[in-house]
Amino acid sequence: MVPKKILLTEDEMPRQWYNILADMPTPMQPPLHPGTHQPVGPDDLAPIFPMPLIEQEVSQQRFIDIPEPVLEKYLIWRPSPLVRAYALEEFLQTPAKIYFKNEGISPAGSHKPNTAVPSAYYNKISGTKRIATETGAGQWGSALAFAGALFGLEIKVYMVRISYDQKPYRRLMMNTWGATCIPSPSPDTKAGRTILEQDPNSPGSLGIAISEAIEDAVTTPNSKYSLGSVLNHVLLHQTIIGQEAQKQLQKIGEYPDIVIGCAGGGSNFAGLALPFVRDKIAGKKIEVIAVEPASCPTMTKGPFVYDFGDTVQMTPLLPMYSLGHTFMPAPIHAGGLRYHGMAPIVCQLILDKLIEPRAVHQLETFAAGVTWARTEGHIPAPETNHALAVVISEAKKCKEEGKAKTILVNWSGHGLVDMMAYNAYFEGKLTDFELPDEEIQKSLKALANFPKPKL
Amino acid sequence: MIESFDHLEIYCPQLGMMLTFNYCRRSQSSLPCRNLMGCWEERIPVDSFLGENFSREDLEAAFGGIPKTRMERIFDYLTQINEKKPG
Numbered sequence: 001m002v003p004k005k006i007l008l009t010e011d012e013m014p015r016q017w018y019n020i021l022a023d024m025p026t027p028m029q030p031p032l033h034p035g036t037h038q039p040v041g042p043d044d045l046a047p048i049f050p051m052p053l054i055e056q057e058v059s060q061q062r063f064i065d066i067p068e069p070v071l072e073k074y075l076i077w078r079p080s081p082l083v084r085a086y087a088l089e090e091f092l093q094t095p096a097k098i099y100f101k102n103e104g105i106s107p108a109g110s111h112k113p114n115t116a117v118p119s120a121y122y123n124k125i126s127g128t129k130r131i132a133t134e135t136g137a138g139q140w141g142s143a144l145a146f147a148g149a150l151f152g153l154e155i156k157v158y159m160v161r162i163s164y165d166q167k168p169y170r171r172l173m174m175n176t177w178g179a180t181c182i183p184s185p186s187p188d189t190k191a192g193r194t195i196l197e198q199d200p201n202s203p204g205s206l207g208i209a210i211s212e213a214i215e216d217a218v219t220t221p222n223s224k225y226s227l228g229s230v231l232n233h234v235l236l237h238q239t240i241i242g243q244e245a246q247k248q249l250q251k252i253g254e255y256p257d258i259v260i261g262c263a264g265g266g267s268n269f270a271g272l273a274l275p276f277v278r279d280k281i282a283g284k285k286i287e288v289i290a291v292e293p294a295s296c297p298t299m300t301k302g303p304f305v306y307d308f309g310d311t312v313q314m315t316p317l318l319p320m321y322s323l324g325h326t327f328m329p330a331p332i333h334a335g336g337l338r339y340h341g342m343a344p345i346v347c348q349l350i351l352d353k354l355i356e357p358r359a360v361h362q363l364e365t366f367a368a369g370v371t372w373a374r375t376e377g378h379i380p381a382p383e384t385n386h387a388l389a390v391v392i393s394e395a396k397k398c399k400e401e402g403k404a405k406t407i408l409v410n411w412s413g414h415g416l417v418d419m420m421a422y423n424a425y426f427e428g429k430l431t432d433f434e435l436p437d438e439e440i441q442k443s444l445k446a447l448a449n450f451p452k453p454k455l
Numbered sequence: 456m457i458e459s460f461d462h463l464e465i466y467c468p469q470l471g472m473m474l475t476f477n478y479c480r481r482s483q484s485s486l487p488c489r490n491l492m493g494c495w496e497e498r499i500p501v502d503s504f505l506g507e508n509f510s511r512e513d514l515e516a517a518f519g520g521i522p523k524t525r526m527e528r529i530f531d532y533l534t535q536i537n538e539k540k541p542g
Contacts, residue, residue: 031524031526031527033530040526040530044530044533047533048529048533136467136469136470136471136472137470137471137472138471139471160470162470162472162474162478163470163472166472167472191532195484198484198485199484199485202484203478203481203482204482205482205483205488206469206470207483207528210528210529210532211532211535214529214532214533214536215532215536218533218536219536225529227525227529229525230524230525230526231525231526264468264469264471265525292468293466293468344524362465362466382466382471383468383471418471418472420472420473421466421472421473424464424466424473429463429464430464430465430466
């Protein structure tokens with residue numbers, strides 16, 4: 001019988017995290033402190049992070065030992081299975097072999113505990129009594145709540161108010177693990193009180209929640225702050241995913257041609273991909289694809305930036321659009337310039353052409369998620385669907401070209417508390433184009449007198 | 456009308472959940488989300504919507520400048536907190 005799941009024993013679980021900073025062709029520049037414009041040092045980070053995490057943030061050591069207490073906690077759900085998606089392959093009639101690393105089996109339902117657990121551990125041994133953090137829809141908050149429960153830490157989560165009101169299940173998970181979860185903006189911080197004075201009904205934002213969590217951590221004794229994406233040490237902790245996958249594939253004599261992950265802040269993608277990027281740096285032929293939403297592209301186009309005519313010398317060269325009679329800015333895609341929400345390591349590897357960024361539209365992602373659920377059974381998280389859309393697209397390409405490539409994807413989390421997103425998809429509320437004709441004409445008319453970009 | 460598109464829904468990659476346009480147009484202290492243009496440009500006439508409903512100053516506040524990295528934002532908040540500390 002052909003195996004469906006490739007499993008590692010507990011003894012085979014990797015004992016070290018992989019640090020790609022040791023192997024990057026272009027060394028990472030340290031971030032600059034906005035006040036001093038000098039490289040950020042340990043003293044700058046000490047108010048919010050414990051020293052072991054700060055050391056990991058800047059470490060150039062290739063492999064870093066996973067502490068025994070962290071390994072013990074990892075065993076609650078790790079090693080995670082590597083699974084062959086036979087049913088999807090059959091449905092697509094593709095010669096491709098599709099493997100997925102199932103990170104949805106963790107207690108919090110995603111890859112996030114891979115870093116929440118060591119973050120809680122290092123705080124614990126450093127004397128931290130409580131951790132403050134922010135969360136959007138609750139994935140990170142619930143992971144840290146789980147980790148806090150394991151190490152006896154008090155966890156306070158500032159959850160963006162609109163999520164707090166609309167997504168009760170994640171906050172109930174946090175409560176179940178003993179964390180305090182409050183809606184942000186809150187009356188508990190100066191930042192929150194200022195916002196509430198201006199707008200008592202503020203729905204909150206991630207920015208407000210971050211500022212509240214940091215203020216809380218800095219002004220409360222024995223408290224620290226924790227972040228579940230973007231930073232180097234977070235990506236480091238996630239590399240257990242890719243290292244396990246390498247061992248599992250080795251067991252069956254496979255090696256991927258294509259590695260795929262969805263990338264929001266970059267941590268789950270990096271967790272799977274970085275050990276394979278190491279191989280690529282060493283000469284292996286392998287495609288590594290980071291997938292993001294076409295609607296909010298930070299890697300493929302860069303963010304939209306309004307450059308105002310009086311401050312930007314290049315303005316005459318830029319395509320001009322109209323915002324009505326009172327405002328004439330030049331919206332541009334600052335392509336490749338700045339990735340404000342993405343992990344710097346991932347950005348640098350894109351610039352070094354070791355990772356290929358790709359964008360997919362939201363309808364395509366939900367269609368992929370539904371196809372996955374109806375073939376492989378598991379219902380993916382909406383962000384995971386972005387990776388699955390590219391898996392399906394690559395598998396179809398294999399069919400067209402008659403190539404039996406091996407595709408590996410990070411199945412980063414389940415979507416069981418995201419069913420309202422699926423409901424919106426089923427009810428047709430996510431169509432990519434909703435502009436009525438008269439609106440398009442009105443919009444075009446407004447642009448008629450402005451110079452047109454040469455595309 | 457500023458409410459014209461409030462009912463439309465989108466999956467927000469930043470928050471990781473479904474949101475209506477109503478949130479996107481007021482998520483930064485009553486100003487639009489920085490990502491509004493990118494997220495909605497294919498679904499609504501973003502340019503005319505913003506021009507009709509916000510002043511130039513509002514739009515500069517919402518979209519002006521280069522977005523900051525997460526680490527830069529963290530240090531900004533830390534600096535603000537330290538400046539507010541008494542004596």
